[in-house]
Amino acid sequence: MQNLSLTQARIALTVTLLALVVIVLGAYVRLSDAGLGCPDWPGCYGNLIAPTTEPQIASANSHYPTRPVETHKAWKEMAHRYLAGILGLSILLLAILSLRHRAMAAQPRLLPWLLVLIVALQGALGMWTVTLLVKPAVVTSHLLGGFITAALLWILTLRLYSPVLSRYVVAHPDRLLLFCRIGLVILLLQITLGGWTSTNYAAIGCTEFPTCHSGSWWPNMDFTQAFTLWHGIGINYEYGILSAEARTAIHLVHRIGALITVIYLLLLSVLLYRAGRAEITQRMAWILASLLLVQVGLGITNVLGHLPLPIAVAHNGVAALLLLTLLTISWQLKRAYRLD
Structure with a gap:
């Protein structure tokens, strides 16, 4: 069997x-x-x-x-x-x-x-x-x-x-599992926002980093149009239909979401590394942190390089790897021995 x-x-x-x-x-x-x-x-x-x-x-x-x-x-x-x-x-x-x-x-x-x-x-x-x-x-x-x-x-x-x-030895696995599940929700929201950014051709809605346009941190934006989910039937959306202000709004919200995601998951990586007593748990913490840093680098390169195709595709791939890494950590924590 x-x-x-x-x-x-x-x-x-x-x-x-x-x-x-x-x-x-x-x-x-x-x-x-x-x-x-x-x-x-x-x-x-x-x-x-x-x-x-x-x-x-x-x-x-x-x-x-x-x-x-x-x-x-x-x-x-x-x-x-x-x-x-x-x-x-x-x-x-x-x-x-x-x-x-x-x-x-x-x-x-x-x-x-x-x-x-x-x-x-x-x-x-x-x-x-x-x-x-x-x-x-x-x-x-x-x-x-x-x-x-x-x-x-x-x-x-x-x-x-x-x-x-085999199982793994982790301090306070229940608490860490909750933190990990919250991280999964945050990451899925950010992936959804990334999809919305891509499908509305807003990936270079800001052309600079860390500012957005002409040294501005908060340029003119149209949030209403940016997050209108339905524009009717029969419209060809290839290359996008939104105004520049709407695309900038989507892009900037995606950046803010990325900042929240990175801070939260880096903190989770630190907590996992400090709590783990098994080498594999600490290794997963390193993998999570490394993937996050790679993803940030890819995102910045997309902006500064005006969306080079290999980098943009890799940005999607690393997002998927981050999701599977978090699921692996969650699975490990569910099977972990409590260490009090």
């Missing part, structure tokens, strides 16, 4: 890594303005693959005259869809395995099927991303759904590994 659990855990780990790849690829597609590389769904210009030959391109352009084929963008979008489809099938496999081995004492029963439902919702959000012309509320929800999918897959992996791993 233990070998079976370990095999499932390894499968879950592989699927989690696949989910991280899908998140990073999705960020690359979005940030390279390829989200509408295929104007229809689930195919691409009516085909299962992106058009590449001259006859295919001519046919596609005749059927979609308002959206001429850009082959490189179409292939980016379809690569993301193919990989997301493989991820969905992999999650379904995990759910079927959990059903077949439901008699095992440590077998998660609800979580794999919850993941199946979330992936189905992600498919719908992917469709609406295209049909609603990259509406920010939909794209942000799609992005957040990807992070939640990866997080739940990681939780499933940890639960499947837990019967074969």
Whole structure:
């Protein structure tokens, strides 16, 4: 039975890594303005693959005259869809395995099927991303759904590994667990805000650091327009529709959120390092602090470098790693021995 659990855990780990790849690829597609590389769904210009030959391109352009084929963008979008489809099938496999081995004492029963439902919702959000012309509320929800999918897959992996791993010795684990869960909420809010910043093309809403524009810390901003979630149907949101003042407002709120997140999670890292008596707990504290500093550096580079694509994509990837790190720490604390 233990070998079976370990095999499932390894499968879950592989699927989690696949989910991280899908998140990073999705960020690359979005940030390279390829989200509408295929104007229809689930195919691409009516085909299962992106058009590449001259006859295919001519046919596609005749059927979609308002959206001429850009082959490189179409292939980016379809690569993301193919990989997301493989991820969905992999999650379904995990759910079927959990059903077949439901008699095992440590077998998660609800979580794999919850993941199946979330992936189905992600498919719908992917469709609406295209049909609603990259509406920010939909794209942000799609992005957040990807992070939640990866997080739940990681939780499933940890639960499947837990019967074969030892516990850890930590002082006051209950108190630290509460602090960690608050940190998770703060980080998820910041990830959501980051998605809103990206999908509204506000990543360079401020062009300087640490000031915003022309040495100003608090320039003219439009907060009402910035956080209006719904602007109606039929609007093409590619490249954004908000005013410069609204984009600046979104960007500055994201900066403030980043400051709060970094301060809180750095404090949590210090508390974890001081409370842990196991080397792995102290190592996780170092990993959390290191990822935070990397993320801050990436964010500043995005502003000063005017959103270089590799840095912007890495910013999304590190956010996902931060989320999984916090979940790992939370799991460790739930299993920790109390040291009084």
